[in-house]
Amino acid sequence: MAGRIPQQFIDDLLARADIVEVINSRVPLKKAGREYKACCPFHGEKTPSFTVSPDKGFYHCFGCGAHGTVIGFLMEFDRLEFVEAIEELAQMLGLEVPREQPGRAQPQSPVAPVYAILAAAAKRYQAALREHPPAVEYLRRRGLSGETARDFGLGYAPAGWDFLLRRLGDTPDGERQLKAAGLILPRDGGGYYDRFRERIMFPIRDSRGRVVGFGGRVLGDGEPKYLNSPETAVFHKGRELYGLYEARQANRRLARILVVEGYMDVASLAEHGVRNAVATLGTATTPEHLRRLFRATPEIVFCFDGDRAGREAAWRALENCLPEMRDGRQVRFLFLPEGEDPDSLVRREGTAGLEQRLTAARPLSDVLLDKLRDGIDLGSIDGRARLAELARPLLAKLPHGVYRELLTERVAEEVRLAPGKLDRLIGEAAAQRPRAPAPPRGEPQRPRLMRRAIQLLLHYPLIGAGGVPAALQPVSQKGAPLLRELLEITAANPDLKPAGLLERFRGRPEQPHLERLLAEDSLVRDADKAAVEFADCLQRIASSDREARLAALVAKAAEQELSDQEREELRELTRRSASGGR
Numbered sequence: 001m002a003g004r005i006p007q008q009f010i011d012d013l014l015a016r017a018d019i020v021e022v023i024n025s026r027v028p029l030k031k032a033g034r035e036y037k038a039c040c041p042f043h044g045e046k047t048p049s050f051t052v053s054p055d056k057g058f059y060h061c062f063g064c065g066a067h068g069t070v071i072g073f074l075m076e077f078d079r080l081e082f083v084e085a086i087e088e089l090a091q092m093l094g095l096e097v098p099r100e101q102p103g104r105a106q107p108q109s110p111v112a113p114v115y116a117i118l119a120a121a122a123k124r125y126q127a128a129l130r131e132h133p134p135a136v137e138y139l140r141r142r143g144l145s146g147e148t149a150r151d152f153g154l155g156y157a158p159a160g161w162d163f164l165l166r167r168l169g170d171t172p173d174g175e176r177q178l179k180a181a182g183l184i185l186p187r188d189g190g191g192y193y194d195r196f197r198e199r200i201m202f203p204i205r206d207s208r209g210r211v212v213g214f215g216g217r218v219l220g221d222g223e224p225k226y227l228n229s230p231e232t233a234v235f236h237k238g239r240e241l242y243g244l245y246e247a248r249q250a251n252r253r254l255a256r257i258l259v260v261e262g263y264m265d266v267a268s269l270a271e272h273g274v275r276n277a278v279a280t281l282g283t284a285t286t287p288e289h290l291r292r293l294f295r296a297t298p299e300i301v302f303c304f305d306g307d308r309a310g311r312e313a314a315w316r317a318l319e320n321c322l323p324e325m326r327d328g329r330q331v332r333f334l335f336l337p338e339g340e341d342p343d344s345l346v347r348r349e350g351t352a353g354l355e356q357r358l359t360a361a362r363p364l365s366d367v368l369l370d371k372l373r374d375g376i377d378l379g380s381i382d383g384r385a386r387l388a389e390l391a392r393p394l395l396a397k398l399p400h401g402v403y404r405e406l407l408t409e410r411v412a413e414e415v416r417l418a419p420g421k422l423d424r425l426i427g428e429a430a431a432q433r434p435r436a437p438a439p440p441r442g443e444p445q446r447p448r449l450m451r452r453a454i455q456l457l458l459h460y461p462l463i464g465a466g467g468v469p470a471a472l473q474p475v476s477q478k479g480a481p482l483l484r485e486l487l488e489i490t491a492a493n494p495d496l497k498p499a500g501l502l503e504r505f506r507g508r509p510e511q512p513h514l515e516r517l518l519a520e521d522s523l524v525r526d527a528d529k530a531a532v533e534f535a536d537c538l539q540r541i542a543s544s545d546r547e548a549r550l551a552a553l554v555a556k557a558a559e560q561e562l563s564d565q566e567r568e569e570l571r572e573l574t575r576r577s578a579s580g581g582r
């Protein structure tokens with residue numbers, strides 16, 4: 001596997017790439033003040049609400065909310081994965097993409113040690129598989145060859161409580177990272193034990209091929225049958241798809257992706273040459289999953305059981321798909337015959353048989369109409385009105401375009417209404433969709449101060465060149481760790497642009513939040529003014545944190561004896577409070 005792209009190179013690339021030039025070559029832009037405008041390429045519109053800010057290195061559409069850096073734009077518009085977008089950008093600038101030595105972690109990233117420990121754990125599990133004949137025998141019985149096991153990096157977590165702990169957790173550092181990676185659990189009465197025991201281990205890889213978590217299938221009859229890593233700083237079930245990295249490795253272009261239920265299905269399909277299957281990780285398909293899938297392919301086929309639970313799960317997936325149904329995209333549903341799974345189907349009917357079933361799978365529009373018609377008498381006016389009523393909010397979720405028009409026409413036919421009339425009704429439904437609640441008015445609250453500080457820093461990374469001020473170190477309120485992390489990055493990289501700072505958080509749960517903050521107008525026009533407001537924010541955050549801590553200690557002192565340390569802190573806080581926070 002190729003090594004990671006150094007962060008420094010990504011920073012340089014973002015500093016050098018001209019976002020206006022890159023977007024303009026795909027979507028012609030017009031200058032409007034400090035920014036550039038165009039009709040949005042991601043939703044149909046007649047008046048331009050798509051803006052590109054060269055200062056931020058960021059685009060934002062006020063119509064559909066699409067936004068991101070130049071890397072994000074290439075990923076969305078050219079449907080590239082992260083690494084491909086980097087390569088594309090480098091090529092435009094005539095640069096060679098450097099690669100780090102595999103396994104060498106980046107010192108500045110706080111999550112680098114977590115990735116490192118996950119990679120080390122995957123290696124240990126793989127080695128253990130070779131040493132445990134019953135585990136190998138199990139895979140062989142399930143029809144998996146050594147080659148597939150290798151492609152998917154399958155391993156084995158042996159029985160016992162401390163397989164990983166003994167090998168990787170014998171230092172306080174190792175123990176901390178195993179914990180951060182979700183690989184060990186605290187034991188009653190102190191110490192830890194391994195989370196995964198006596199299980200076939202499926203490493204879950206992110207789009208860059210890094211192990212971010214594991215799925216474990218119990219070898220015997222134990223419970224639970226399937227166990228996944230918990231959510232961690234690097235693993236988010238609502239985002240990762242098991243097998244997507246492997247599918248992309250096996251296919252340069254994916255004409256279609258198959259979404260199946262479990263990792264065993266993905267591996268057994270690959271064994272039969274079906275190398276385009278992925279699985280969600282014990283969750284329903286999220287909008288984030290869909291966006292990732294559609295970046296990789298124009299067509300998604302969901303495989304669900306034909307029973308009631310399967311149909312309900314299909315409906316949930318379908319509803320999530322609607323906002324993503326841009327022109328040129330397709331979603332189909334394959335309902336499996338009773339008692340079959342994708343693996344048994346491909347065994348019985350071969351790859352060609354499965355392909356045939358996939359091609360004949362039901363399109364989203366059919367499944368949608370079926371569900372709407374369910375229990376409705378279309379012969380009556382009441383029934384047709386009811387169907388129109390049910391369809392309205394669903395159709396309103398579709399992005400504007402040919403697909404929406406066609407589906408609207410079909411529903412209109414069904415309810416015997418002129419498509420134009422139904423369209424107007426749908427417009428009303430879209431306008432009635434609830435908006436995000438307005439921020440509370442009045443005195444800015446503590447989270448609002450934190451939000452504002454983070455926003456200023458994102459817009460003007462230069463103001464964070466001084467790093468984390470001492471007064472901010474002990475602050476424990478929500479957002480403080482993120483602010484400190486941002487300040488550590490800006491201190492180490494004083495030339496970073498907003499887009500560069502944002503890209504550091506790609507794939508992390510904070511990413512959408514930070515994107516929103518950068519998409520908003522900062523309302524300050526230069527770094528000097530931003531610096532003044534930022535310093536004020538930090539000071540007020542620190543002092544309100546001290547007050548909260550003081551109040552908590554006073555309340556505690558009224559109820560119980562304080563420890564020496566707490567008494568010392570109380571004295572110090574009282575002193576500072578009396579002297580006005582100096």
Ligand SMILES: [Zn+2]
Nearest residue numbers: 040043061064
């Ligand atoms: Zn848009």
